[in-house]
Amino acid sequence: MPRIDSAAELEELRKGILSKRDPNKPYIAICAGMGCHGLSNDRIITAFEEEVKKQDLKKKVDIRATGCHGFCEKGPIVVIYPEQICYVEVMPGDVPEIVSQTVLGKKVIDRLIYTDPNTGEKAAHQSEIPFYKNQMQHLINNNTKIDPKSIDDYLAIGGYSALSKALLEMSPEQVLEEIKKSNLRGRGGGGFPAGKKWETARNAPGEEKYVIVNSHEGELGAFMDRAIFMGNPHSVLEGLIIGAYAIGSHQGFIYTRHDTPQLKNNIDIALAKAEEYGLLGENILGSGFNFNVEVHFDIGIFVSGESSALMKSIEGKNPEPRAKYIRTSVRGIWEKPSNLNNVETWANVPLIINKGSEWYASIGTERSKGTKLISLSGNIVNTGVAEVPFGTTIREIIYDIGGGIPNGKKLKAVHFGGPMGGSIPESYLDTPLDFDELAELGAPIGAGSMLVLDEDTNMVDVIRFFLDFLSNESCGKCVPCREGIRQMLKIVTNISEGNGREGDIQLLEEISEVAAAASLCALGKTASDPLLSTLRYFRDEYEANIK
Amino acid sequence: MKEILLQIDGKEVKATEGMTVLEAARSADIFIPTLCYHEKLKPYGGCRICTVEVEVRGWTRPVAACLYPVEQDLKVRTRSEKVDRIRKMILELLLAHAPYSIELQNLAQEYGADKDRFEKESSFCILCGLCVRYCAEVKKKHAVGFVKSGAKREISFIPEISSKECWNCKECFPLCGTSYLQAAFVLAESLAFSSASSKNATEK
Amino acid sequence: MENKKIDRIINKYQGKPNSLIQVLLEIQSENHWLPKEALDRVSKKLNVPLSQIMQIATFHNTFSLIPKGRHEVHVCTGSSCHVRGSTRLLDAVQELIGIRPGETDSDSKFSLDTSNCLGCCNLGPEIIVDGKHHGKVTPAKAEDVLKNYE
Numbered sequence: 069m070p071r072i073d074s075a076a077e078l079e080e081l082r083k084g085i086l087s088k089r090d091p092n093k094p095y096i097a098i099c100a101g102m103g104c105h106g107l108s109n110d111r112i113i114t115a116f117e118e119e120v121k122k123q124d125l126k127k128k129v130d131i132r133a134t135g136c137h138g139f140c141e142k143g144p145i146v147v148i149y150p151e152q153i154c155y156v157e158v159m160p161g162d163v164p165e166i167v168s169q170t171v172l173g174k175k176v177i178d179r180l181i182y183t184d185p186n187t188g189e190k191a192a193h194q195s196e197i198p199f200y201k202n203q204m205q206h207l208i209n210n211n212t213k214i215d216p217k218s219i220d221d222y223l224a225i226g227g228y229s230a231l232s233k234a235l236l237e238m239s240p241e242q243v244l245e246e247i248k249k250s251n252l253r254g255r256g257g258g259g260f261p262a263g264k265k266w267e268t269a270r271n272a273p274g275e276e277k278y279v280i281v282n283s284h285e286g287e288l289g290a291f292m293d294r295a296i297f298m299g300n301p302h303s304v305l306e307g308l309i310i311g312a313y314a315i316g317s318h319q320g321f322i323y324t325r326h327d328t329p330q331l332k333n334n335i336d337i338a339l340a341k342a343e344e345y346g347l348l349g350e351n352i353l354g355s356g357f358n359f360n361v362e363v364h365f366d367i368g369i370f371v372s373g374e375s376s377a378l379m380k381s382i383e384g385k386n387p388e389p390r391a392k393y394i395r396t397s398v399r400g401i402w403e404k405p406s407n408l409n410n411v412e413t414w415a416n417v418p419l420i421i422n423k424g425s426e427w428y429a430s431i432g433t434e435r436s437k438g439t440k441l442i443s444l445s446g447n448i449v450n451t452g453v454a455e456v457p458f459g460t461t462i463r464e465i466i467y468d469i470g471g472g473i474p475n476g477k478k479l480k481a482v483h484f485g486g487p488m489g490g491s492i493p494e495s496y497l498d499t500p501l502d503f504d505e506l507a508e509l510g511a512p513i514g515a516g517s518m519l520v521l522d523e524d525t526n527m528v529d530v531i532r533f534f535l536d537f538l539s540n541e542s543c544g545k546c547v548p549c550r551e552g553i554r555q556m557l558k559i560v561t562n563i564s565e566g567n568g569r570e571g572d573i574q575l576l577e578e579i580s581e582v583a584a585a586a587s588l589c590a591l592g593k594t595a596s597d598p599l600l601s602t603l604r605y606f607r608d609e610y611e612a613n614i615k
Numbered sequence: 616m617k618e619i620l621l622q623i624d625g626k627e628v629k630a631t632e633g634m635t636v637l638e639a640a641r642s643a644d645i646f647i648p649t650l651c652y653h654e655k656l657k658p659y660g661g662c663r664i665c666t667v668e669v670e671v672r673g674w675t676r677p678v679a680a681c682l683y684p685v686e687q688d689l690k691v692r693t694r695s696e697k698v699d700r701i702r703k704m705i706l707e708l709l710l711a712h713a714p715y716s717i718e719l720q721n722l723a724q725e726y727g728a729d730k731d732r733f734e735k736e737s738s739f740c741i742l743c744g745l746c747v748r749y750c751a752e753v754k755k756k757h758a759v760g761f762v763k764s765g766a767k768r769e770i771s772f773i774p775e776i777s778s779k780e781c782w783n784c785k786e787c788f789p790l791c792g793t794s795y796l797q798a799a800f801v802l803a804e805s806l807a808f809s810s811a812s813s814k815n816a817t818e819k
Numbered sequence: 820m821e822n823k824k825i826d827r828i829i830n831k832y833q834g835k836p837n838s839l840i841q842v843l844l845e846i847q848s849e850n851h852w853l854p855k856e857a858l859d860r861v862s863k864k865l866n867v868p869l870s871q872i873m874q875i876a877t878f879h880n881t882f883s884l885i886p887k888g889r890h891e892v893h894v895c896t897g898s899s900c901h902v903r904g905s906t907r908l909l910d911a912v913q914e915l916i917g918i919r920p921g922e923t924d925s926d927s928k929f930s931l932d933t934s935n936c937l938g939c940c941n942l943g944p945e946i947i948v949d950g951k952h953h954g955k956v957t958p959a960k961a962e963d964v965l966k967n968y969e
């Protein structure tokens with residue numbers, strides 16, 4: 069493959085790829101995401117490959133092992149295109165039948181389609197399944213259309229056109245302006261305006277600057293970053309290169325999980341392919357802009373997702389946070405300006421450049437723009453990844469998309485943001501998904517995990533669980549966090565075992581206040597947020613266990 | 616170096632760019648308590664007892680004085696109701712480990728901290744890291760380091776190095792705020808449990 | 820672990836000190852634990868003090884300083900698995916193989932550890948054996964999963 073040296077060459081290549089593809093040729097999209105992987109989807113993929121070979125159909129049908137489709141609950145998921153017939157909970161034994169009946173015979177196999185457990189209604193097409201029907205997908209929808217290992221698949225759906233537009237038609241300032249106008253806010257937890265952060269890094273003194281993808285995804289119950297990065301790695305990479313151009317950086321880093329070989333593999337292939345095509349490296353697309361990327365792995369500990377700890381880790385040092393009185397966008401890796409954004413934040417960038425900030429800002433609420441990927445877990449019928457516009461109510465997400473609570477149970481609370489987040493009770497379910505509104509309720513969105521809790525849940529136990537997690541997964545450097553969590557965990561454990569003492573709640577509040585005010589990093593500062601939110605809405609559960 | 620004027624407890628203080636609030640305060644004879652700070656070592660920011668309140672553009676927030684860089688017209692309050700509450704709690708949390716530390720007891724008296732507020736912990740190390748950092752930064756021997764994370768964090772000697780270096784040095788012992796014996800105890804223990812190196816030590 | 824293998828990993832990163840974490844991860848993944856001699860060698864070759872290496876190697880249960888059994892059993896203790904009963908599942912597994920998280924049994928058959936959320940919440944509660952996920956495992960079913968390993 070010769071490298072691409074101009075916008076014209078890119079478009080020519082794209083045309084070439086498309087001209088060889090017949091849009092009516094059937095293809096089988098088999099989910100190879102993490103959730104389906106756990107359900108042995110590799111056996112399904114092999115079965116399809118064998119069946120296609122056996123029936124000598126190689127020329128008539130394509131097979132794509134894709135990223136997560138979102139509907140992990142019903143995995144392994146198989147979608148037959150162009151009709152978009154969606155089969156759920158597919159077993160290897162179903163494969164020959166799917167090939168002859170559906171792919172060739174265009175017939176729907178009734179037993180494999182989705183049945184709504186609430187209404188008994190069947191749905192053969194993805195667009196008819198409530199889980200999908202009620203979403204607004206701009207990011208994850210591409211997962212079913214591409215094989216993450218194929219850059220051609222990404223190019224076929226218009227990939228790298230935003231990069232070409234940014235590098236060849238826009239100045240770095242214009243790109244920055246576009247992102248600022250879109251009001252894109254960071255998806256990693258803080259909701260910090262991406263454009264503002266980019267601008268700080270851009271204006272920070274120094275020639276050498278870095279851009280980084282945070283793909284640590286340490287938030288418990290969060291798996292949307294993996295879904296996007298594993299399923300569509302080029303979209304994240306494209307966003308990163310555009311950001312680097314706007315900021316004036318020539319070196320990028322990807323910080324990702326050491327424990328997910330499939331993710332690592334897809335990233336490695338994407339980088340190699342992008343370089344081969346001239347989309348990474350020297351003189352990208354003939355623009356004169358140079359940019360390289362290095363991949364680094366975490367060691368699994370939660371605190372390493374924190375920006376300064378992450379940057380130390382990239383330097384090869386122990387991932388321990390440092391004080392950020394001077395921001396990492398001014399002084400980060402090796403003291404150089406370093407702009408860190410989350411996977412999903414980067415993935416939004418090509419979309420904004422392509423469709424414009426005005427389009428982007430038309431989606432969502434007043435202060436939270438665009439769509440958000442949500443990981444649904446806990447006591448919910450449909451565990452999986454959903455994409456909704458900001459402003460969708462929590463009730464819609466849980467009932468219309470998530471299918472409600474299993475086993476006929478009632479919902480008690482929804483916990484957002486993992487160990488640094490908070491819970492809201494049933495009565496707040498009509499709150500719209502919005503960074504600020506949920507933060508005001510004491511349940512900041514975090515990275516987007518929604519842990520659904522049914523009526524049987526003991527809220528004090530949930531808090532004990534999170535504190536226990538943090539007491540292991542923090543670094544232990546500073547006193548308010550290390551010792552504060554140690555003591556809070558003891559007290560909450562006592563209460564959860566029915567041995568609470570008079571004054572315990574006040575003591576918890578006192579420790580919380582000090583940990584929030586005096587801890588070194590955001591972990592300690594927000595470690596008691598889940599506790600405080602439950603003291604706000606479920607105080608009686610604590611009081612009931614205090615003698 | 617650019618000169619910077621700031622206000623600490625209502626007093627005009629002259630400092631130079633790059634200084635921390637703690638250094639500026641010390642230069643003006645204003646006392647801020649510290650546990651993990653040492654002038655020969657890089658600021659660490661672990662104990663947080665040096666927390667003060669700063670006011671920037673009308674916003675008040677607590678910061679660690681040993682790390683916070685001075686800024687023109689910065690207003691610093693080294694004592695306030697909030698600062699005192701923070702220090703009291705930090706002391707109570709630490710006294711659960713080192714109830715007999717003179718340094719902690721003195722501060723406890725100043726801030727009204729109750730040394731028995733929390734149940735006693737088995738380790739009396741407060742993990743200020745003075746020994747670890749002194750050995751690494753000043754002596755450049757790296758005989759002692761931190762191990763483990765979160766609430767399980769502790770200090771640990773590297774037997775091969777400490778069996779050679781420590782007995783003739785021991786410069787970190789007097790730095791220990793909990794008791795001179797703490798470091799010695801951990802050192803002896805680490806040597807005793809490492810058969811190869813304890814042989815080394817007895818041969819000397 | 821042979822020195823040759825360790826050197827090969829170190830050389831892959833051209834002996835740069837900032838590759839320390841990547842080197843340790845590779846040794847752990849190839850050898851399943853970090854022998855003392857390996858850490859000494861890394862310390863010398865990368866010119867990083869052993870104390871710094873020990874801090875990283877003990878920072879998370881990703882690394883092990885003791886040998887692992889033939890089969891590495893992980894019970895997911897993420898938040899979703901927790902509310903779906905992973906505590907009872909972990910108890911059952913401990914009971915079955917007679918060891919606690921972080922330990923290896925006496926005939927080196929199993930090592931047990933807890934794991935943070937691996938992003939397969941649809942499977943919870945789950946046991947992962949040598950990287951293979953076993954989903955929706957009730958305490959009673961744990962034995963069925965583990966009896967297949969020798």
Ligand SMILES: Cc1cc2nc3c(=O)[nH]c(=O)nc-3n(C[C@H](O)[C@H](O)[C@H](O)COP(=O)(O)O)c2cc1C
Nearest residue numbers: 254255256282284285286373374375409410413590
């Ligand atoms: C303890 C801790 C853990 C974090 N873990 C993650 C993580 O796993 N992924 C992530 O994107 N951000 C994480 N963050 C937030 C990052 O520090 C940082 O704010 C974010 O990556 C910036 O990207 P964004 O502005 O695009 O959200 C964490 C923060 C803290 C304090």
Ligand code: SF4
Nearest residue numbers: 543545546549589592
């Ligand atoms: S707040 Fe917690 S995680 Fe952050 S530096 Fe302090 S001890 Fe480490």
Ligand code: FES
Nearest residue numbers: 099101103104136
């Ligand atoms: S992993 Fe297959 S649908 Fe999510």
Ligand code: FES
Nearest residue numbers: 660662663665681
């Ligand atoms: S002296 Fe500032 S944190 Fe210890």
